[in-house]
Amino acid sequence: MRMLTGIRFLLLLAALPALRADPANGFGLTVGTVSASQGGVASTGGSLGADAQFCLKGGTWSINPYLMISMEKEKDGSEKRSDNLGGVQFRRWVGPVYFGPQLFFHDRLLLSGGNVTNSQYGPGAGVVLGYEARGGFTVGAQLDMLESQFLNTVDRRNAVRVYLGYRWH
Amino acid sequence: MPHSCFFPIPQPKAMRLLVLTALLPFAAPVARAEDAPDKGGLRDASVTVVAGYIQGTFKARNATFGESQQTDNGHANLNLDYDSHEKAFVRRPMGVGEFIMGWNFNATISQFQVNKQLETSAFTGTDEGTSLKGTYAAVGPSAFIRLGPLYPGTKIFWSFGVGLGVGGTEYSGNAMFGAAPGTILPVKSGGVKPMLYETAFWKLDVGHVMVLFNSKYLLIRDANLQSSTYESYGLSVGYRFTF
Numbered sequence: 469m470r471m472l473t474g475i476r477f478l479l480l481l482a483a484l485p486a487l488r489a490d491p492a493n494g495f496g497l498t499v500g501t502v503s504a505s506q507g508g509v510a511s512t513g514g515s516l517g518a519d520a521q522f523c524l525k526g527g528t529w530s531i532n533p534y535l536m537i538s539m540e541k542e543k544d545g546s547e548k549r550s551d552n553l554g555g556v557q558f559r560r561w562v563g564p565v566y567f568g569p570q571l572f573f574h575d576r577l578l579l580s581g582g583n584v585t586n587s588q589y590g591p592g593a594g595v596v597l598g599y600e601a602r603g604g605f606t607v608g609a610q611l612d613m614l615e616s617q618f619l620n621t622v623d624r625r626n627a628v629r630v631y632l633g634y635r636w637h
Numbered sequence: 638m639p640h641s642c643f644f645p646i647p648q649p650k651a652m653r654l655l656v657l658t659a660l661l662p663f664a665a666p667v668a669r670a671e672d673a674p675d676k677g678g679l680r681d682a683s684v685t686v687v688a689g690y691i692q693g694t695f696k697a698r699n700a701t702f703g704e705s706q707q708t709d710n711g712h713a714n715l716n717l718d719y720d721s722h723e724k725a726f727v728r729r730p731m732g733v734g735e736f737i738m739g740w741n742f743n744a745t746i747s748q749f750q751v752n753k754q755l756e757t758s759a760f761t762g763t764d765e766g767t768s769l770k771g772t773y774a775a776v777g778p779s780a781f782i783r784l785g786p787l788y789p790g791t792k793i794f795w796s797f798g799v800g801l802g803v804g805g806t807e808y809s810g811n812a813m814f815g816a817a818p819g820t821i822l823p824v825k826s827g828g829v830k831p832m833l834y835e836t837a838f839w840k841l842d843v844g845h846v847m848v849l850f851n852s853k854y855l856l857i858r859d860a861n862l863q864s865s866t867y868e869s870y871g872l873s874v875g876y877r878f879t880f
Binding site: 483492493494520521522523524525526527531533554556 | 714729730731732734736784785787788793795797839841850
């Protein structure tokens, strides 16, 4: 029910006319934190990202291809993991605020004792929400959901990334 | 399980990518539109020299001795690509530049050499004294989406695409089949073997220079093995000569 309410809210926002929507093209870099859960195992860590923002005509939508890496540590274990994403975000702009869906391909590495002991990969999807000032500074969050090793739903991972960044307009 | 994916880069390599990507804004001033002969976002025919760091894995299955997965633990790589003149299915104006869905024909030629057996690690192979070396060439159509330019008056574009083709490969060497300590057997194509070729790419063009992630997958028809494939992925930098 809560998710449905959230979706309705996002749809309502998407239907609004542009309110001084003023996104601009440019490269961006972000740094932030990530909190994830996979198969009941929680992990937290840092995240780095880079993207390019291409605005559609009218400025109410932008397409943002991006790359992102993380380094995480399990909360109750010694193993580390890294989740690397290559994807694209479809951002709807309402003034300086953006939100929208994202699609990505991920590769998740399990690291133990400095060695990669396992890798899982496949498509994923999620949503993104953020604010970008005209000067280029940005703050945002994204949900990385439905990450699975293709159709394997047993070991599915969900993550939240919160980040600060800057865009060169 | 060894991987075959679009973006499976371990941390040090991914860090190199981020550093390269971070440097792209500074490359913008040298990528002005007048430097390139292409029309808008569509490209003329070109030859691209691509150099990068990739990881390649050759997989084979023997009916008696089981599977072999032999990798190179990552290596510097050089290959040559040809792209025909691009055509558009769809062109739509954007805030700056345009959105293009297009297609063209590509040809590629490259070499591979693997010498580490994947045993307990998904990425890092173990030296068991085996080695396999080969060459392949392929041709086929590609479909792509391109956005840009990123900044007015520049030639900075982002593209994503997939390609499918046919080609031939020739290889020889040996490989360890089955769980370690397995059975080392000679592996030889005995001439050029036909293959199917699949590729996916994600790239940023800055004028004639490109930063490229791509994966390549060869499905080889080899009567001596139940199945054999070669897959590679990695980060490369290319220079495009248009004509």
